[in-house]
Amino acid sequence: MNEALKSAKRALKEGEVPIGAVVVYQDKVVSRGYNRRTKLQLASAHAEMTAIDKACKKFHSWRLPEGCELFVTLEPCPMCMGACLNARVDKIYFGAYEQKGRSLTLAIAEANLLNHKTEVIGGVREAQCSGILTYFFSSMRQKQKEEKERKKAELSALVEEDENGK
Ligand SMILES: [Zn+2]
Numbered sequence: 001m002n003e004a005l006k007s008a009k010r011a012l013k014e015g016e017v018p019i020g021a022v023v024v025y026q027d028k029v030v031s032r033g034y035n036r037r038t039k040l041q042l043a044s045a046h047a048e049m050t051a052i053d054k055a056c057k058k059f060h061s062w063r064l065p066e067g068c069e070l071f072v073t074l075e076p077c078p079m080c081m082g083a084c085l086n087a088r089v090d091k092i093y094f095g096a097y098e099q100k101g102r103s104l105t106l107a108i109a110e111a112n113l114l115n116h117k118t119e120v121i122g123g124v125r126e127a128q129c130s131g132i133l134t135y136f137f138s139s140m141r142q143k144q145k146e147e148k149e150r151k152k153a154e155l156s157a158l159v160e161e162d163e164n165g166k
Pocket residue numbers: 046047048076077078079080081
């Protein structure tokens with residue numbers, strides 16, 4: 001999960017929601033991904049999708065070898081769960097739980113879609129994984145607040161100028 005957190009930090013540096021993922025095979029990281037949705041303006045540019053795509057390329061196969069595991073800092077969305085099943089990921093470890101509590105993670109993992117079941121373990125290094133997200137969203141709110149105040153100050157300076165000009 002440390003490696004997934006490193007990837008999440010790369011997303012943070014790029015101003016993206018910090019989510020990172022890695023695919024691990026035989027205790028080795030075979031691919032990494034981080035959220036790049038804003039930069040690429042792609043709805044599918046999730047950390048898990050990138051990591052899985054890269055792993056498939058590495059193994060020259062859409063079906064990952066038995067025993068592949070995915071580590072991701074946030075509970076996967078249904079699209080990424082679908083990608084895990086399609087690539088036959090055997091085990092998923094995630095860090096932070098999806099806040100809204102509306103995730104379908106376990107339901108999808110256990111539905112035996114595609115005749116493949118994926119084991120899911122949540123809450124791995126949860127504090128660090130959710131901490132980086134909290135940090136991102138609170139600093140984003142702070143920036144928005146500062147921007148709002150700056151605009152307000154600009155506006156009142158304009159009004160003053162106008163009044164002085166009369
Ligand atoms: Zn996703």
